[in-house]
Amino acid sequence: MQKNKITKIITSLLIIAVMAGCVTGCASNTPSEPPASSTPLASGSSEVSESSGDSGSTNTKPIVITWYPNESSNTHEVVRAEVGRLVEQATGRKTEHKLTTDYTIAIEAIASGSADIAIAMGAVGYIEAKDRNPQIDVLFVNSDENWSLDGAKYFAWLCVPAENADEYKSGDTYSIDNIKGKKMSFVSNSSTSGFRVPTSSIISHFVDENLDEDKLIEGGPDMFFSEVFFGGSHQGSAVNLLSGNVDVAAFCDIEVQPYVTVKSGDISTVGSVITVREGADAPFDQYIGRDFTIIAATPVFNGPNVYNPKNLTAEEVKAIQDLFTSEEVASNKILFYDDSVEGAVGLYKKSKSYGFVLTSDSWYDPYR
Known part of the structure; x- marks a missing residue:
């Protein structure tokens, strides 16, 4: 008798477990999000983790x-x-x-x-x-x-005012040989093309100076640059140059393209002259027609x-x-x-x- 009672209890528990599994399985088939687009992922692309987001309910947060x-x-x-x-x-x-x-x-x-x-x-x-x-x-x-x-690349520039470009001449082209002791503008020390790439170029060019990033972010009589500014944006660094606050500035082509046009050469070539275009928005509207020359151009992903x-x-x-x-x-x-x-x-x-x-x-x- 005791054996039959145990058997019934086990059987009941199994039925409850199966029913619970069925309910859970059926609920999981109810989509909580609109179906994704059927466009296939590009070859070699990164996949999205299945753990992304909260799949428990529709998210209405912006x-x-x-x-x-x-x-x-x-x-x-x-x-x-x-x-x-x-x-x-x-x-x-x-x-x-x-x-x-x-x-x-x-x-x-x-x-x-x-x-x-x-x-x-x-x-x-x-x-x-x-x-x-x-x-x-x-x-x-x-x-x-x-x-x-x-x-898929853009260009990290080092630029100087066009009227001073001859100071950086090196034969038929231009060089960064003479930037030591100048007033320098970067974008931000978290910027790829406005800091990391140009500082890497400067460090590798001036090997005998034993430079590192820390020695390039501050200016002074015993430092590589006499003064160092950070524009906070590529536009800000470009304005530091155009306003005469600095002698040399780092910024990239993409971020200033709404405000400038190529006067001679192209965006990837050292020696090219870029000018602030007519109709440029503020603060570039103060510098319409002003030219600057690219003395270094490095491709960046x-x-x-x-x-x-x-x-x-x-x-x-x-x-x-x-x-x-x-x-x-x-x-x-x-x-x-x-x-x-x-x-x-x-x-x-x-x-x-x-x-x-x-x-x-x-x-x-x-x-x-």
């Missing part, structure tokens, strides 16, 4: 997009609105923008999760953020003109757009990637503008960057 100071200006207001609109289109969620006045604010925002997406970061800033939070990853990156990563999975599901991340790497976005004239049209501005020149592509974290290993 997606926060943060921007470096470079794109926090009024000049980029339309670009920011368009990126927000596209993220909303992909996810069905509202977006908010977190503008910044310092690189470290944007880096901390994406690392901490107070921002969900960071647009147009540089390699160094991304690496700093990932060192703080290994969960963040590359969302997508702007391509070269052939919609690939092969030539295009900077990543980054996401933090804390407030995004894997399905949402993939939906954003699918939309932004589509022909629809590649044809978007706000994000990829036709630079053959006089006065056209946007985020990237179509002649240099066809659209967005996927890549992996390891693509930025050369900057680690």
Whole structure:
């Protein structure tokens, strides 16, 4: 009798367990997010972790997009609105923008999760953020003109006022031989093309000086530079040069392209002369027609757009990637503008960057 009672108890427990499993299994088949786009991932792209976001219920919190100071200006207001609109289109969620006045604010925002997406970061800033939070990853990156990563590069410049360019002449070209003792402007010590790349070039060029980054961030009579300024943005560093505050300045071509035009040469060639164009927004409107000369130009991998999975599901991340790497976005004239049209501005020149592509974290290993 006792044996039959035990058998019945075990049987009852098994039935309850099976029923519970059925209920759990059925509930897990109910989608909590809209189906992701069917566009396939590009070959060699990074995959989104299945642990991204909270899959337990529909998330209605706004997606926060943060921007470096470079794109926090009024000049980029339309670009920011368009990126927000596209993220909303992909996810069905509202977006908010977190503008910044310092690189470290944007880096901390994406690392901490107070921002969900960071647009147009540089390699160094991304690496700093990932060192703080290994969960963040590359969302997508702007391509070269052939919609690939092969030539996906921009240029870190060292520039001087055109009227003083002869001081840096070296035969038929220009050199950084004579920058020692000058007043120097960088962007931010978290900037790839506005600090890390130019300081690396200076350190390797002046081997006998036994330089390191610490010896280049301060000026003085016993230092390499007489004075050192930080513009806070690429535009700020360029203005330091144009205003006469410094003799030499580091900044990149992409961030000043809405304000300048090539007068002679091209963006990748030492000795090219760049001029502030008519109609340039403030503060460049004070320097229209003023020229500067490139004395060093170093190619740099295009900077990543980054996401933090804390407030995004894997399905949402993939939906954003699918939309932004589509022909629809590649044809978007706000994000990829036709630079053959006089006065056209946007985020990237179509002649240099066809659209967005996927890549992996390891693509930025050369900057680690």
